[in-house]
Every structure is written in structure tokens, then in C-alpha cells.
Amino acid sequence: MSVTGLPPYDDANVFARILRGEIPCKRVHEDAHALAFHDINPQAPVHVLVIPKGRYVSVADFSAHASEAEVAGFWRVVAKVAKDLGLEAGGYRVLTNMGADGGQEVPHFHVHIFGGRRIGRMVPKAD
Secondary structure (H helix, E strand, O other): OOOOOOOOOOOOOHHHHHHOOOOOOOEEEEOOOEEEEEOOOOOOOEEEEEEEOOOOOOHHHHHHHOOHHHHHHHHHHHHHHHHHOOOOOOOEEEEOOOHHHHOOOOOOOOEEEEEOOOOOOOOOOOO
8 A cells, every 4th residue: 555545556547548648538738747638427517637647646645745846737737727718707626536435436646627517515415
């Protein structure tokens, strides 16, 4: 297990394969730090994934091990993509999942950008 309690990085994960060009994606933005592309199963009118170019399993792994340039570059891409997609005026949601309880399905740190409509509550109220 890694320091974050998640398994070590798996180079065969779908996002690693997308980064290597083995699986196509509908790119929104790419630079030295990140790749942004449309989700193949969108949950909102706009649903884009942003992934760092480095081998990071989770947000905890990324924040602990990425360089300051990688962290800054990644989050600037998130903001740029939201702006470029015209989401700032109406608002949008940025979401990342970590681990099984958090709903993480791909063991490569990534964020979802949702927009284009009112998103609603993220988590239902507890009873």
C-alpha cells in the first residue's frame, strides 16, 4: 500500500493509457502539467475530466508528492478549462473522489468539472 492507503500506481489504468495515446479522448486542453477531456459518460451537460501528467494515485498522493509547479499548473488548468467552457457565469462544480468510500473508480488522481445546469446537492442530507 502507498502512503495514502491506496494501492501503488498502476500504469495500466485507463487514464495512463489515455495519456500515452493508447485510448482516444475528446481533448479540451493539454499542456505540460495536465490533460482535460470530455467524460465518455457525462453526468451533466458539461462534464470534463482533468488529469495530471504525473503518476499520482489520489489527491493525497498528488498533494504530498507533486512539485509546486505541477500542483499550480494542474489547478490553473482546472480554472482555465472551466472559464474556456463558459462555466464561470452560471457556476460549476469541481469534484475529486479518493478511495473506495469516496467512490474513486480509476486509480489516477483526477477531477471532474460539472456544469451547464444547476447541479444540486452533492450529498443527500443525513437522516
